[in-house]
Amino acid sequence: MTAQASRQQEESAPRVEAIAAALVGGSRPSRPSPLSSSISFGWRALLKIKHVPEQLADVTLFPVIMTLLFTFLFGGAIAGSVDSYIAYIAPGVLVQSVLFITMYSASTLRTDIDRGVFDRFRSLPIWRPSPLIGMLLGDAVRYSLGAAVTAAVCLLIGWRPEGGFLGVLAGVGVVLTFAFGLGWLWLFFGLILRTPGSVTAVSTIVLMPVLFGSNIFVDPSTMPGWLQGWVEINPVSDLVTTTRAFMNGTPVGPELGVTLAWSAGLVAVFGSLTMWRYRNPR
Template identity: 75%
Template sequence: MSTDTRTQPDAPEPAGAASAQTAPAVSAIAEALTSGTRPARPTPLSTSLTFGWRSLLKIKHLPEQLFDVTVFPVMMTLLFTYLFGGALEGSVQAYIAFLAPGVLVQSVLFITMYTGTTLRTDIDRGVFDRFRSLPIWRPSALVGMLLGDAVRFAVASGITAAVCLAIGWRPGGGVIGVLAGIGLVLVFAFGLGWIWTFLSMILRTPGAIMGVASFVLMPLLFGSNIFVDPSTMPGWLQAWVEVNPVSHLVTAVRELMDGLPTGPEVAWSLMWSAGLVAVFGSLTMWRYRDPS
């Protein structure tokens, strides 16, 4: 006589028993979610600063991003000072007094184009698709990126000023005048950066952005009063220099750094900055909301 030793399957638990076991777990989760104070909705300022900090953290992992704000300003300052100084003013020391504010403007504005290339790279990686889905102020990702770049531009300004001082520049406005001039340059660079952010929304590659940005910056920087007095230029070029926003900026920075009475160029520079933000900031956000 054989005995069946196979193990019989356990009988299913009653539905009521399963519900009784899960009820405490659901209650614990609900209590954990409702017991604490709900965090406040992030403000536009806080989210913009967070994205600005994110922009600066990239330097930790890609320190070569500091190349354009360290080596480039030094190279541009030394190159133009010793290339044109003797021919235009007779000596480097005499020319650096005229060139220093202008070459500082040139160094900062020229590296603003990298704002667009960096943004285009993030867009290609799909990072901004996630940012669009977050419950935050929509422009904060772009504003924060520009604020982070402003720190890099401040580094470039400080290095350029230090090189000019080492060569022999002695600004009549002192430290306050130099800081005021740098502040005005950073405000204008923030406005100019919105052009490159808009280009990053409509152009497909970082190389294309660099090409268009260089095409735009060349007449603005070299067709200005950075390197020579406009009175030595032909009449048609003088007409362009007079309406060039970079010329207004350079004149305003010279007045501030040299301790001279400020004229309307400071107001013109601020109005140009506000106009760039209003026009290209609006176009950028329109494209950002509807990238298709």
């Protein structure tokens, strides 16, 4: 009985040649392109919102609160009325709302790393930067939603952009371009800092003086000389000036070139540092 059972087991066991033929003979799926893999990870970022809709609070409630707070807080004191102030503050508060939202990417990345998700991504036969670029592509949808909410609130309280619909679109496009570049800085923080809380804290410390030390809320000519110097070299000031020009229908100056140069520089420097750290996590 033992010899017969052994013979039957050998006959039923898969042959090495059969296994090799099955592996070689079958057609393998083609390797995903960099674009398709990046879009897939972008879709993954959006699917997270479906399961955790609270993540939309920063792109829906936050722009509304910021817009109403600063418009009605500073409108009467600075310009005499909200109607006189809204044309100045609307592009600036749109920039502020979108740039605040960009910090979310870094804490999300740090959470995924702590859970071991990115260790699995590194083992996949995909274009190496696609998980990071996909995160930023998914967040670009959130930035667009935040910009739309901010613009809608400004329109409801009396903003009438002289640049029209196309001017608003052009201004939002410049803001999203700069936000994409800034996102690489936060991703780098997400890779070098140890906890999501520390990522958020450090990102806030970096972002606050850049946003509030700019021309978002008031004309820099009313500021002390040392602060005017900071505002002049602040890239956010160039971004706000460009956005105002597009939305208010005034001529666009050299600030547009400066903003695009800053955006490209952020991608070149912090994109490279982020990928280096991503490849060498230890």
